[in-house]
Amino acid sequence: MAVAGGGATGARYRRLAADLREAIEAGAYGAGGRLPSEEKLAQQYGVSRGTVRQALGVLRANGLVTSRRGTRRVVLGTARTQSFFELLSFTRWARSIGEEPGGRTIDIERRLADPLECEQLGLAPGSKVYWVLRLRTLSRVPIMIERTIYPEQIGAMIARLEPDAISHTEPLAEQGVVFADAEHTVDLVWAAAEDAGLLGCAEGGPLIRERRRATDPAGTPLEWSEDRYLPGTVAFTVHNSVATTALSRRRG
Amino acid sequence: MAVAGGGATGARYRRLAADLREAIEAGAYGAGGRLPSEEKLAQQYGVSRGTVRQALGVLRANGLVTSRRGTRRVVLGTARTQSFFELLSFTRWARSIGEEPGGRTIDIERRLADPLECEQLGLAPGSKVYWVLRLRTLSRVPIMIERTIYPEQIGAMIARLEPDAISHTEPLAEQGVVFADAEHTVDLVWAAAEDAGLLGCAEGGPLIRERRRATDPAGTPLEWSEDRYLPGTVAFTVHNSVATTALSRRRG
DNA sequence: TGAGAAAAGTTGGCTGTACAACTTGAGCCA
DNA sequence: TGGCTCAAGTTGTACAGCCAACTTTTCTCA
Numbered sequence: 180m181a182v183a184g185g186g187a188t189g190a191r192y193r194r195l196a197a198d199l200r201e202a203i204e205a206g207a208y209g210a211g212g213r214l215p216s217e218e219k220l221a222q223q224y225g226v227s228r229g230t231v232r233q234a235l236g237v238l239r240a241n242g243l244v245t246s247r248r249g250t251r252r253v254v255l256g257t258a259r260t261q262s263f264f265e266l267l268s269f270t271r272w273a274r275s276i277g278e279e280p281g282g283r284t285i286d287i288e289r290r291l292a293d294p295l296e297c298e299q300l301g302l303a304p305g306s307k308v309y310w311v312l313r314l315r316t317l318s319r320v321p322i323m324i325e326r327t328i329y330p331e332q333i334g335a336m337i338a339r340l341e342p343d344a345i346s347h348t349e350p351l352a353e354q355g356v357v358f359a360d361a362e363h364t365v366d367l368v369w370a371a372a373e374d375a376g377l378l379g380c381a382e383g384g385p386l387i388r389e390r391r392r393a394t395d396p397a398g399t400p401l402e403w404s405e406d407r408y409l410p411g412t413v414a415f416t417v418h419n420s421v422a423t424t425a426l427s428r429r430r431g
Numbered sequence: 432m433a434v435a436g437g438g439a440t441g442a443r444y445r446r447l448a449a450d451l452r453e454a455i456e457a458g459a460y461g462a463g464g465r466l467p468s469e470e471k472l473a474q475q476y477g478v479s480r481g482t483v484r485q486a487l488g489v490l491r492a493n494g495l496v497t498s499r500r501g502t503r504r505v506v507l508g509t510a511r512t513q514s515f516f517e518l519l520s521f522t523r524w525a526r527s528i529g530e531e532p533g534g535r536t537i538d539i540e541r542r543l544a545d546p547l548e549c550e551q552l553g554l555a556p557g558s559k560v561y562w563v564l565r566l567r568t569l570s571r572v573p574i575m576i577e578r579t580i581y582p583e584q585i586g587a588m589i590a591r592l593e594p595d596a597i598s599h600t601e602p603l604a605e606q607g608v609v610f611a612d613a614e615h616t617v618d619l620v621w622a623a624a625e626d627a628g629l630l631g632c633a634e635g636g637p638l639i640r641e642r643r644r645a646t647d648p649a650g651t652p653l654e655w656s657e658d659r660y661l662p663g664t665v666a667f668t669v670h671n672s673v674a675t676t677a678l679s680r681r682r683g
Numbered sequence: 684t685g686a687g688a689a690a691a692g693t694t695g696g697c698t699g700t701a702c703a704a705c706t707t708g709a710g711c712c713a
Numbered sequence: 714t715g716g717c718t719c720a721a722g723t724t725g726t727a728c729a730g731c732c733a734a735c736t737t738t739t740c741t742c743a
Contacts, residue, residue: 190695190696190697191696191697192696192697211553211650216722216723216724217723217724218722218723226697226698227697227698227699228698228699229696229697229698229699230696230697230698232724232725233696233697240492240675242612242614245611245612245646245648245649245650246724246725247611247648247649247705247706247723247724248703248704248705248706248723248724248725249704249705249706249707249722249723249724249725250649250705250706250707250722250723250724251706251722251723251724252723252724253649253650254650255612255646255650261680263671263672263673265680266671266680272680301463358673359497359499359672359673360494360497360507360670360671360672360673361670361671361672362494362668362669362670363668363669363670363671364666364667364668365617365666365667365668366639366663366665366666366667367619367637367639367662367663385619385637385662387618387619394497394507396497396498396499397497397499397502397505398463398497398505398506398507410619410637411618411619413618413680414616414617414618414680415616415617415618415667415669415680416614416615416616416617416680417614417615417616417667417669418612418613418614418615419515419518419612419613419615420515420611420612420613421515421610421611421612423492423675428513428517428518428524428665428666428667428668429665429666429667429668430528430530430664430665430666442725442726442727443726443727444726444727468692468693468694469693469694470692470693478727478728479727479728479729480728480729481726481727481728481729482726482727482728484694484695485726485727498694498695499693499694499695499735499736500693500694500695500733500734500735500736501692501693501694501695501734501735501736501737502692502693502694502735502736502737503692503693503694503736504693504694
């Protein structure tokens with residue numbers, strides 16, 4: 180089996196999924212074409228059908244292939260879905276699209292958490308949190324304002340970083356903080372005076388807001404963030420299907 | 432096993448997933464509490480561990496529980512994820528949040544597809560499509576403008592409906608059209624004159640745009656739609672994790 | 684008492700098997 | 714030609730078992 184670039188580590192079904200993804204994106208089966216049967220793939224890669232199904236499940240969830248009882252799988256498209264981290268980290272995302280990420284910490288404070296923050300971060304009333312305000316840039320152009328609340332322990336690590344550190348999530352990862360789950364909500368808000376000043380837009384102008392709550396594998400909240408993007412700089416895409424649905428629409 | 436309401440049909444792991452979801456939402460394990468082990472659940476429900484794992488995989492993807500090697504699963508939250516159809520169909524969504532959906536067809540045309548439309552719907556150049564413009568309301572208040580392109584065959588069914596039919600996707604489903612996959616993209620646009628007139632907002636004002644491309648189980652495109660919501664009426668939420676990622680952020 | 688080692692418990696990953704449900708295509712017959 | 718039946722092919726569901734990797738608890742010993 181050709182060990183494809185980037186997919187050489189980890190479980191067999193993940194490497195297989197990476198392999199198949201590369202093959203699909205290289206057009207090996209054509210757009211709208213049909214994949215070999217699970218049995219064939221199992222023989223071809225020397226694994227069991229169960230493992231093949233796990234790999235195909237990943238591609239299915241990412242919207243690369245369909246699946247339907249009775250007929251072979253069909254190539255839906257070559258939609259490149261980003262990794263969890265490219266969605267979590269502005270820096271990783273910027274790099275993945277070939278842009279130069281930038282960040283400047285405007286303000287950082289350690290203070291008492293208000294009731295809403297306590298609830299979102301699962302903290303006891305009276306806990307302290309770190310509040311961080313940052314301006315994010317793409318190729319030096321201001322794109323987004325980031326307001327993040329961290330629990331005390333995590334925030335302390337952030338506070339030790341340089342004020343102009345580009346990434347905050349990467350140093351955290353290096354210190355053993357593991358991000359595992361996140362919930363993102365996207366809607367529209369009006370620019371406050373502070374937003375307008377930093378982003379260089381009109382006060383009261385529209386911004387795309389992404390609120391994010393991330394947790395570690397044990398379910399402990401790690402950050403609660405509100406990002407505000409200038410219009411026209413970003414779009415959020417999600418694939419869903421009858422089989423796997425994680426997206427929902429809410430009354431705004 | 433208590434067959435929970437609404438989950439009585441289909442595969443065993445789906446019924447089990449529905450059961451567990453109900454139990455979690457009823458607080459049987461507490462917020463942040465730990466689930467019984469897979470083995471215990473298997474015995475309790477009289478199924479194999481593999482089936483339990485499939486059921487838990489569903490809950491995992493929906494962000495209800497975490498999973499982590501070595502320790503029992505933890506209840507993340509009781510986030511109610513909507514079904515695929517509540518996201519696809521404005522009507523279903525409105526009903527699910529207890530509002531009264533409304534729809535008025537402003538315009539419907541059968542015409543030649545332009546190149547972009549051909550590509551999105553996978554049609555040969557020169558194909559005909561149906562173009563539908565609708566105003567959608569929630570409790571009689573205008574909320575959203577919907578512009579949808581249908582392939583000829585599907586569009587013909589739509590054209591036969593009453594102009595003030597509330598739902599379009601439901602009649603299609605009744606006639607055997609099966610929606611299976613969709614890709615949604617959310618960003619911000621400025622209201623055109625037509626948008627402003629229908630929604631009653633200012634021309635050039637901001638709107639939340641959701642573009643959607645839906646396909647059937649074979650991967651054949653069924654509709655390509657662009658919805659424009661008034662600000663403050665809607666928000667889109669997605670859960671993702673290291674294990675399952677289907678959301679991505681794009682340069683706008 | 685405290686720290687370290689061992690044991691028990693739990694999920695992740697992989698294999699193999701069997702049958703059910705469904706689609707497709709070939710072949711047959713009117 | 715047209716429609717029907719039937720067989721082959723394919724994915725979905727479920728079961729059973731095994732070991733690895735990891736976490737938590739318990740126990741032991743200094």
